[in-house]
Amino acid sequence: MLEWFSDYFYDPVIFWGVPLALVLVWAGIRHTQAWLRRHSSPTDQKSKP
Amino acid sequence: MTVVSHVGDYGPSFITFGLFAVLHSIGAREPFKNALARWTSPFFVEHFWRLVYCALSLVALYYGVAAFHWARHPENDVWLIVYPEWLWQAIIVLHLGSIALLYVAFLQSDYLEFLGLKQAWQGLLALLGMPVQPATVELFGTHRLVVRGVYGWVRHPMLIGGLLFLLTSGPSLNNLIYTAMYTAYMLIGGYYEERRLVRIFGEDYLRYRARVGAFFPRLWRQPAA
Numbered sequence: 001m002l003e004w005f006s007d008y009f010y011d012p013v014i015f016w017g018v019p020l021a022l023v024l025v026w027a028g029i030r031h032t033q034a035w036l037r038r039h040s041s042p043t044d045q046k047s048k049p
Numbered sequence: 050m051t052v053v054s055h056v057g058d059y060g061p062s063f064i065t066f067g068l069f070a071v072l073h074s075i076g077a078r079e080p081f082k083n084a085l086a087r088w089t090s091p092f093f094v095e096h097f098w099r100l101v102y103c104a105l106s107l108v109a110l111y112y113g114v115a116a117f118h119w120a121r122h123p124e125n126d127v128w129l130i131v132y133p134e135w136l137w138q139a140i141i142v143l144h145l146g147s148i149a150l151l152y153v154a155f156l157q158s159d160y161l162e163f164l165g166l167k168q169a170w171q172g173l174l175a176l177l178g179m180p181v182q183p184a185t186v187e188l189f190g191t192h193r194l195v196v197r198g199v200y201g202w203v204r205h206p207m208l209i210g211g212l213l214f215l216l217t218s219g220p221s222l223n224n225l226i227y228t229a230m231y232t233a234y235m236l237i238g239g240y241y242e243e244r245r246l247v248r249i250f251g252e253d254y255l256r257y258r259a260r261v262g263a264f265f266p267r268l269w270r271q272p273a274a
Contacts, residue, residue: 002141012111013271020164021154 055125059226063119064072066230067115074238076102078221078245096172099165118227125222132220147213153199154206156187194250196257203267205242205258208235209264239263 009015064188077082086094118127161167167186170233174181187193199206212235215228243263263265 002138002145006141006144006148012107015148015258016107016164019152019160022156023160 054103055122055163055222056226058122059118060120063228063230064228065114065117066234069109070234070238071078072109073106074241076106077258084109089258092172092175094167096175097165100169101165103164112256115227121224122223129221130220131226144214144217147210147217150199151210151214152208157195157200158207162186162189186274194246194253194257196261202207204261204263205235205239211235212264235264 009018081092082098085098155163159167161170170182171186189195203209212228212232215224215231218228219222243258247258250257
């Protein structure tokens with residue numbers, strides 16, 4: 001099982017692509033969080049006295 | 050004795066790997082980049098050279114040097130030692146650990162910058178006349194010194210991660226010869242990289258070097274006062 005998994009990383013596309021995918025997923029999460037904060041904050045402010 | 054007698058068959062591998070190592074080192078050096086900037090433009094070197102350099106290195110290493118090395122002696126892909134199953138499983142865990150170490154180092158040094166994608170993206174925006182934020186990229190190892198995280202364990206986690214990856218790849222003669230070539234490059238390249246970092250960061254790098262080992266963690270290190 002572990003050997004089968006580790007064999008994938010001899011493929012250069014997988015080896016160099018996995019960290020790139022991690023960076024892009026992380027950037028996507030941060031952008032989505034920022035977008036949600038921007039679009040939820042006006043409602044929050046309106047509810048304040 | 051048989052293994053030693055086979056090493057002489059690897060002359061072409063030594064030449065191609067050596068050629069790659071020299072060109073790969075020259076391409077990353079400031080004098081070459083300055084000359085390239087005069088020949089092309091400073092804008093090209095600042096924004097697009099790193100991406101071109103990485104692409105050329107990747108193609109040359111995988112589809113040139115490594116492919117040539119393994120294709121010449123397929124008969125030497127057999128293992129020289131047969132490990133007990135428990136030991137081989139432990140080596141595979143180490144192998145996966147080497148990949149994790151490399152990935153942490155990639156991410157910590159800013160992987161998009163490492164591949165040159167960040168610089169190229171900013172260059173593309175500038176060419177399209179769009180606003181670029183920030184105006185310049187603070188390059189890892191040139192404008193900023195990272196001494197925390199995995200760089201607080203060893204100074205060259207990518208180099209030692211690469212060596213661990215090869216050492217845990219199975220004991221065939223092809224692997225061992227390739228690992229020996231990589232080790233030579235790691236030691237020579239690491240030496241010149243150290244000199245460059247001392248020149249750029251001066252006292253800061255000397256203090257870091259005194260505290261953190263190049264390739265192996267200093268487990269006996271005293272905590273900083």
